[in-house]
Amino acid sequence: MFPRQAMHVLKFAIVGGSIGGLTAAYCLRQAGHDVVVLEKNTVDAFTNIPLCSLKIPPNMTRLLKHIPDIQNLFSQKGSIIPGFILREGQTSEIVGKMEFMTEEIRAGLRSDYYQVSYSDLWKHFYNLCNGCGVEFKFGSEAIEIQPAKVETDFITVLSSTGEVVCDIVVGADGNHSIVKEILDKYEVILEKTRKNVDEESKEEPGPEPWISCRLMVPLLRMQTDPELSILSQDNWENAWMCDGISYICGKDPLGQYYLIHVLCDHPRYFDLQETEWDDPLTEVPELLKKVEEPRLRKMLELATSCHITKQTSKVLLNNADKYNRIVVIGTAAHAAMINGSFNSAIAFEDAFTLGYLFSHLNFPDEVPFLLHGLNEITQRHTKIVRASDSGVLRLFCMPPGPEQEARDALFRQTLQHNQANEDTLELLWNTYITQFDYDAKEAVEEWWLNWMKPIQS
Ligand SMILES: Cc1cc2nc3c(=O)[nH]c(=O)nc-3n(C[C@H](O)[C@H](O)[C@H](O)COP(=O)(O)OP(=O)(O)OC[C@H]3O[C@@H](n4cnc5c(N)ncnc54)[C@H](O)[C@@H]3O)c2cc1C
Numbered sequence: 098m099f100p101r102q103a104m105h106v107l108k109f110a111i112v113g114g115s116i117g118g119l120t121a122a123y124c125l126r127q128a129g130h131d132v133v134v135l136e137k138n139t140v141d142a143f144t145n146i147p148l149c150s151l152k153i154p155p156n157m158t159r160l161l162k163h164i165p166d167i168q169n170l171f172s173q174k175g176s177i178i179p180g181f182i183l184r185e186g187q188t189s190e191i192v193g194k195m196e197f198m199t200e201e202i203r204a205g206l207r208s209d210y211y212q213v214s215y216s217d218l219w220k221h222f223y224n225l226c227n228g229c230g231v232e233f234k235f236g237s238e239a240i241e242i243q244p245a246k247v248e249t250d251f252i253t254v255l256s257s258t259g260e261v262v263c264d265i266v267v268g269a270d271g272n273h274s275i276v277k278e279i280l281d282k283y284e285v286i287l288e289k290t291r292k293n294v295d296e297e298s299k300e301e302p303g304p305e306p307w308i309s310c311r312l313m314v315p316l317l318r319m320q321t322d323p324e325l326s327i328l329s330q331d332n333w334e335n336a337w338m339c340d341g342i343s344y345i346c347g348k349d350p351l352g353q354y355y356l357i358h359v360l361c362d363h364p365r366y367f368d369l370q371e372t373e374w375d376d377p378l379t380e381v382p383e384l385l386k387k388v389e390e391p392r393l394r395k396m397l398e399l400a401t402s403c404h405i406t407k408q409t410s411k412v413l414l415n416n417a418d419k420y421n422r423i424v425v426i427g428t429a430a431h432a433a434m435i436n437g438s439f440n441s442a443i444a445f446e447d448a449f450t451l452g453y454l455f456s457h458l459n460f461p462d463e464v465p466f467l468l469h470g471l472n473e474i475t476q477r478h479t480k481i482v483r484a485s486d487s488g489v490l491r492l493f494c495m496p497p498g499p500e501q502e503a504r505d506a507l508f509r510q511t512l513q514h515n516q517a518n519e520d521t522l523e524l525l526w527n528t529y530i531t532q533f534d535y536d537a538k539e540a541v542e543e544w545w546l547n548w549m550k551p552i553q554s
Contacts, residue, residue, distance in 0.1 A: 099456040102129030110263040112239040117427030117444035118269035119222035124452020137238035149215035155208035157442035175213040176350040186339030193508025245422040252422040274429030306409040312357040312400040343493035358436040377404040434486040446537040485528040
């Protein structure tokens with residue numbers, strides 16, 4: 098998977114066994130390191146969850162080609178998303194279109210935009226990890242980390258099932274990360290020498306907090322209504338853009354459900370209570386069903402499951418502590434929008450970057466450089482992802498008024514001749530599309546050639 102393996106072997110303890118944690122575990126093993134994963138849930142919590150679907154944009158699909166048998170998984174269990182149809186929230190009028198899968202775009206990106214069920218992707222990585230000697234501790238909730246006091250100390254993770262002593266703790270523990278909390282609590286953020294990276298990484302804070310929900314409508318129910326069944330005949334995503342809230346709807350990869358992803362940034366939604374992935378609500382809260390457009394309202398009435406996440410844009414501090422013993426990746430490090438286009442991709446890319454960088458480790462004293470590299474590479478990318486997520490929220494949840502009219506006028510251009518001119522596309526989607534081109538592998542290779550190779554040789 099990587100051109101070489103580390104000459105100096107470290108022990109990594111990864112907190113969190115979801116997409117970010119499993120990818121990190123697999124990549125670090127491929128890089129030659131010892132890995133133990135602590136996950137608070139049981140295996141069943143990942144394999145028996147109600148159907149969840151992850152978006153796999155081209156930047157992630159290309160990177161996944163380095164993972165064994167992934168193409169089989171996609172061809173058997175995934176589906177391709179051709180693009181978005183954008184609808185005015187009250188009238189359902191189609192005001193815009195974004196097509197990913199034109200010949201030209203596909204040729205440029207060398208990959209499709211997929212979706213695949215969470216459980217299927219999770220099981221794929223879990224099997225790979227088991228096959229290459231990753232140790233798992235399921236039902237182990239990390240509670241505390243005893244920090245290293247000097248650079249040479251080991252670090253200890255205290256969990257509900259005992260202690261794990263290791264060289265480096267990787268926090269892949271998601272939205273309410275305890276590892277990130279501990280990192281912040283110790284205030285052991287990298288020193289002033291890295292201030293420039295910090296400054297560069299600062300950005301306009303996104304809207305905060307925001308809510309993202311995933312609702313499921315059984316496809317059979319949709320198909321009994323001619324007005325609704327027409328929506329489920331292809332894999333296009335339909336986005337209804339309303340005031341303070343938007344509903345992005347499409348078929349799940351296995352064709353059993355119509356999934357409705359709800360994004361809202363208006364304070365009137367902030368009292369909604371979060372739910373666990375394996376225990377969603379069986380009734381959609383009334384607040385989410387208050388829409389005027391009759392087709393959308395009917396769909397919301399038919400939904401049988403509702404999962405709610407609340408996110409706050411995290412301050413972009415450095416991703417490692419000053420002794421280079423704790424590092425955070427994925428959702429634990431930065432709040433990419435859950436149910437969005439890039440939340441899985443960025444977790445996967447962070448983990449891949451970590452593994453690839455540590456395949457270059459020759460001596461223990463190189464660890465700080467490699468973590469510095471991780472920080473630099475991931476923060477730059479995170480900044481773009483967050484700008485895109487904020488842009489999507491702002492565009493799709495715009496209140497009525499002149500700004501919304503200007504948005505729709507621009508969107509309408511995308512309906513002419515099937516495509517907008519390049520300037521319009523760039524104006525609307527530049528930040529979003531830019532990420533499709535991101536290549537985490539190339540980012541590591543470039544960083545290594547510029548910074549690490551000269552030091553090692
Ligand atoms: C079961 C499940 C289903 C999901 N389904 C979807 C979906 O359908 N669509 C979507 O867009 N996103 C979904 N997500 C979120 C998605 O996986 C992430 O947004 C993205 O992949 C980034 O992943 P991550 O590994 O960084 O964090 P997460 O996927 O959030 O995983 C964090 C992991 O850390 C574990 N954990 C947390 N605290 C501790 C602790 N103290 N000790 C030990 N373990 C801990 C959690 O149990 C979880 O497994 C789901 C997440 C989970 C856990």
